[in-house]
Amino acid sequence: MFFWKQKSRDTTQPKGSDSLSPSLAANLQKLQGEIFANDETIVYRRFKTKKPRALDCALVYADNMVKHEYLSLSVLRPMMQAEVPGSVRGRQLAHYFAEQVIYSDDSQFVASYSDIGDRIMEGVAVILVDGCSLGIVVDAKGWAKRAVTEPPTESVVRGPRQGFSEDLGVNISMVRLKIASPHFKTRFLSVGTQSKTRVAIMYLENVTSMALVEEVQRRIEQIKIDAVLDSGYIQELIQDAPFSPFPTIGQTERPDVVAAKILEGRVAVLVDGSPFALTMPYLLVEAFQANEDYYNHWIIASFHRLVRYISFFITTSTPALYIALISYHPQLIPTNLVVSIAAARKNTPFPGIVEVVGMGLVFEILREGGVRLPRPIGQAISIVGAIVLGDAAVSASLISAPMIIVVGITGVAGFVVPTLNDISVLMRLFFVLLAAVLGLYGFVLGAIAIGLLLSSMESFGVPYLSTMTTLVPQDVKDTLLRVPWWQMVLRPRFIAAKDRQRLTRSDGSKAT
Amino acid sequence: MRRRGLRILIVLLLCLLLSGCWDYIEIEALEFVFGLGVDQVEPEYVVVLEMVKTSGGGQQPQVEAKVLATRGQSVSSAASALSNPAGLRAFWPHAYVFLISEQVAKDGILPAVEHIIRSRHVRSTIWVFVTKECTAEEVFKSKPPVANSVSEHLNAIVLMQESIAGFIPLQIWELNKAFTAEGIAPVLPTVKLVHEQGDLMPIVEGTAVFKGDRMVGWLDGQESDLLCLLKGINQRAYYVIHTKVGEEGFYPITYELVGNQIKIEPVAKGGKISISISLTMQFGIEEVGAAPISFRDEQMVHSVEDQLATAFTRRLRDFLQKTHREYNVDVIGLGQLIKRKQPQVWRSLRENWQDHLKDLQVDLDVQCRVVVSGVAAEPIAVRD
Numbered sequence: 001m002f003f004w005k006q007k008s009r010d011t012t013q014p015k016g017s018d019s020l021s022p023s024l025a026a027n028l029q030k031l032q033g034e035i036f037a038n039d040e041t042i043v044y045r046r047f048k049t050k051k052p053r054a055l056d057c058a059l060v061y062a063d064n065m066v067k068h069e070y071l072s073l074s075v076l077r078p079m080m081q082a083e084v085p086g087s088v089r090g091r092q093l094a095h096y097f098a099e100q101v102i103y104s105d106d107s108q109f110v111a112s113y114s115d116i117g118d119r120i121m122e123g124v125a126v127i128l129v130d131g132c133s134l135g136i137v138v139d140a141k142g143w144a145k146r147a148v149t150e151p152p153t154e155s156v157v158r159g160p161r162q163g164f165s166e167d168l169g170v171n172i173s174m175v176r177l178k179i180a181s182p183h184f185k186t187r188f189l190s191v192g193t194q195s196k197t198r199v200a201i202m203y204l205e206n207v208t209s210m211a212l213v214e215e216v217q218r219r220i221e222q223i224k225i226d227a228v229l230d231s232g233y234i235q236e237l238i239q240d241a242p243f244s245p246f247p248t249i250g251q252t253e254r255p256d257v258v259a260a261k262i263l264e265g266r267v268a269v270l271v272d273g274s275p276f277a278l279t280m281p282y283l284l285v286e287a288f289q290a291n292e293d294y295y296n297h298w299i300i301a302s303f304h305r306l307v308r309y310i311s312f313f314i315t316t317s318t319p320a321l322y323i324a325l326i327s328y329h330p331q332l333i334p335t336n337l338v339v340s341i342a343a344a345r346k347n348t349p350f351p352g353i354v355e356v357v358g359m360g361l362v363f364e365i366l367r368e369g370g371v372r373l374p375r376p377i378g379q380a381i382s383i384v385g386a387i388v389l390g391d392a393a394v395s396a397s398l399i400s401a402p403m404i405i406v407v408g409i410t411g412v413a414g415f416v417v418p419t420l421n422d423i424s425v426l427m428r429l430f431f432v433l434l435a436a437v438l439g440l441y442g443f444v445l446g447a448i449a450i451g452l453l454l455s456s457m458e459s460f461g462v463p464y465l466s467t468m469t470t471l472v473p474q475d476v477k478d479t480l481l482r483v484p485w486w487q488m489v490l491r492p493r494f495i496a497a498k499d500r501q502r503l504t505r506s507d508g509s510k511a512t
Numbered sequence: 513m514r515r516r517g518l519r520i521l522i523v524l525l526l527c528l529l530l531s532g533c534w535d536y537i538e539i540e541a542l543e544f545v546f547g548l549g550v551d552q553v554e555p556e557y558v559v560v561l562e563m564v565k566t567s568g569g570g571q572q573p574q575v576e577a578k579v580l581a582t583r584g585q586s587v588s589s590a591a592s593a594l595s596n597p598a599g600l601r602a603f604w605p606h607a608y609v610f611l612i613s614e615q616v617a618k619d620g621i622l623p624a625v626e627h628i629i630r631s632r633h634v635r636s637t638i639w640v641f642v643t644k645e646c647t648a649e650e651v652f653k654s655k656p657p658v659a660n661s662v663s664e665h666l667n668a669i670v671l672m673q674e675s676i677a678g679f680i681p682l683q684i685w686e687l688n689k690a691f692t693a694e695g696i697a698p699v700l701p702t703v704k705l706v707h708e709q710g711d712l713m714p715i716v717e718g719t720a721v722f723k724g725d726r727m728v729g730w731l732d733g734q735e736s737d738l739l740c741l742l743k744g745i746n747q748r749a750y751y752v753i754h755t756k757v758g759e760e761g762f763y764p765i766t767y768e769l770v771g772n773q774i775k776i777e778p779v780a781k782g783g784k785i786s787i788s789i790s791l792t793m794q795f796g797i798e799e800v801g802a803a804p805i806s807f808r809d810e811q812m813v814h815s816v817e818d819q820l821a822t823a824f825t826r827r828l829r830d831f832l833q834k835t836h837r838e839y840n841v842d843v844i845g846l847g848q849l850i851k852r853k854q855p856q857v858w859r860s861l862r863e864n865w866q867d868h869l870k871d872l873q874v875d876l877d878v879q880c881r882v883v884v885s886g887v888a889a890e891p892i893a894v895r896d
Contacts, residue, residue, distance in 0.1 A: 330539050331603075339566060343575050344573045347567075
C-alpha cells in the first residue's frame, strides 16, 4: 500500500553484517537459522528461472498473510518463464525482475535481514535471487478482513451506514472519500516496541492549527509501550486530565463523524486494528451532539438535543434529589405525592439511601451482565431484572415502588447520552452520597464541585466547557440547539485555527 | 505537598461525615398533619388534629385520615402530646386548614392562632376558618363526600372559591396582617355542618366578623358575596332576583356575575367625611324559567338592568347598616382607605373611628349591565 514506500526506499543502503549477502544459500541460512528461527509459519519457496541461465531463487512469506493465487500467477509464473540475459548481474538482477518480469503494482527492494524480518511480518512476500544482495518486496498482503458494516455502538436512523473496520488502510480510505481535498493530510507513526502498530494522524491542513498536529504527534511519539491493541491505549496515554472521569478525547466508529470533526479543525487519530477513531480536542458539548442532528431537520434535531441535556440531568440527579427530598425536605414534595410515597414506603425494611444505592447496584449488575453475555442470554437477564427484581421485590415489601420508578427512569435516561453513560453512574453515586448526608445542600455542593472540575479541565489547550460558557451567537449555535445549516456560517472559534469560514451565503455576505 | 492535599481532603470528609445526618428523617416515620383545630382555650386548651395514617407498603399502600383530640397547656404542647402515643413524628408543613371553634372565636382568637403564626413548621399559607354552631372536632369527624379527609375537602372548596362564592378565604399571614392593620376588621370564613343523606358534611359558607380578635357576628353567604363586591374580589356568584318583565309580572331570574369593578373615594366636605362608592357589575343570564323576556328588546334589557341596580343598592345599604351600625366593624377597610388617601383627615378620625363608623355617610352608585344571555336571545316559545 501507499504509505511505507518512502521508508523502505531509504533502507536500500545496508549497514554492516545486517546487509544481505549475494549468496542465496547464505541468505536463507541466516533467515531460517536466526531471524525466523523456530517460526514454522514462514514459507521458503525455492525455484529456478528458465534455462539456459537457471538462477536459483526463493520466495519468502508468512503463511496465510498473503494472496497465494496472486503470488503464483503474477510472481512465480513470469519469473519461472523469464530468460535472464547473461549481462545482468549482481544488484541489477533485482531491478531487472522488478522492472521487466514481475506483474505487481507495488514492488520495492530490501537490503538487510532486519528489514526482511519486519516486512514479512507485515504480510508482504520477499524474493531473493542468487547472486544478488537486494531482495525484491512484492505487496501481496491478503488476510481475512471484516466487512464494512454499520457500527453497533452508533447506529443511526438517518445517515451513512458505514463503520470503521479493523483495517487501517480501509479506514483511511473511508475518511478520504468524504474529504476529497488535497489539504487533507495523513501522517504515519509506529507505536509499540513489539506490536509496531501503525497509527495515522489525519487533519485538514488549511483549517487545523499546525501546533495542535505537532502536539498530537509529539504525545504519540513519546509513548513507550510494548503493544497497542486498541485506540483506547493511546487515548489513555495522551489525554489531558488522566484523573478526571470525563473524556478529553473523543471516540467514534463512524467515518462521517470523523470527517465532520476534521472539517471543524480537529485532528483524528486512527490505529491499525481498532475500529475506534480518536478525535481531539474534545469538548463536553460534543457528548450531547449526535451525527444524526446534522442530517435531520434542525428543529427536530434541536429538540432531541434538549432531550439529551434533560436526560443527562435526570440520570445523574434523580436518585440524589429523591433521597434529599424524602429524607430531608418532605415539605417540598406536593402533599398527595408525599403521602403516597410515605404509604408505599411503609413496612419496607431499608432506609432510602440503602434502597437507592442497592437498586442502583442491581441495575448496573444487570446492565453489565447484559453487555457481556451473548445476546440470547442477555434477554433472559432483562426478564429476570424486570420481573424478579422489580415486581417481586415490591410485592415482598423489600423495596418501595417509587424506588423502582426512580431507578428505572435513571437507567433509561442514562442511555440517551451514551458517551457519558459510564461517568453518569459515578456522578449519580457521588450526588447520592452527598444528598444522603446533607440533603439538597449536599446535592448543590456536589454540583458546584463537578462544575469546578469541568471548568478547570482542558483538552489539547482548549477549555473543556468552551462554547457552553459564552454568549457569542456564532459560538452557541451548536450547543443547546442545533441551528439551521445556513446559520452555522463559521467553524467553532476554539477549534478551527485558520480558515473559520464554513459556508458562504448565496448573496456572498460573510456573517460574523 | 501531595500529603498535605490528602490531609485537607480527609479533614473535609470528616467534617462532612462526623457532623452526622442532622435533620435526617425517614418519610414513613412521619405523621402528616392535614388539619388543626382549637376547640377551647380556657381553662385548658383542647386541640384537635387531623392526621393521615399511611399503611400497607408493597403494592397496596393505603391512606386514611384519623382525628385525635387532647388537652394541654398550650396549642403546641397539646399537639406534641398527640403525636407521642402514635410513636411517629407529626409533620406540619403539609397542613391545609386551621379551624377555630365558635366559642374560642367569641372569647378572642389570639391565644389560639399565635402558635400557628409563630411556628416555622406550619406554613403561613394555611387556611383559617371559624366553625359555626359546631366544634372543630365535630367538623373533622364529619364525612366529606369525595375527599379522603376533611382538610382536603375544605382545601378543595377554597381553591374553587371563584366559582362557588359565599365566603372569602383567608390564609394565616393575611389574618396576621389584618390584626395589625389600622382601619380594617379581620373577617374569617365559616365552616358549618349540614346533613347529607344521614351523614354530616362540612361546607364553607358565610363569614365571621371580628372586632380586634373577638368575633362579634356572622354574615351569611349572600352577605359574604356583597362583601366580596365591596372588597373588589371577583367571584362568579349567582343571584336569583325577582324581576318584573314588561307588564306581565315578576319572575325569578338567575343572573351570574361575570365581572365587577369598584371605586371607593373618601370625600371630605366641611370637616365631615363621607364615602362615595361606585360599583359596576356585568351579568350573564343563567336561567329565565318561563319569563317571556327577549334580549333583542333594548328597552326590556334596560328595565332589567335598572331593576338589578336598585336591588343591589338596597342590599348593599342593608349590608352597610348591619356591619357599620349593628356590629360596628369596618369590614371593607374604609378606615384604611381614608388613611391612605387623606392621611390628615384620618389622624383626627382614628381615635374614635368606630363611633364615626356608626353614622358614616356612604353614597352608593350601582351600575348593572347584562352582557351575556347564553346561547338563546329569545324565550323558548312552546307551541301546541
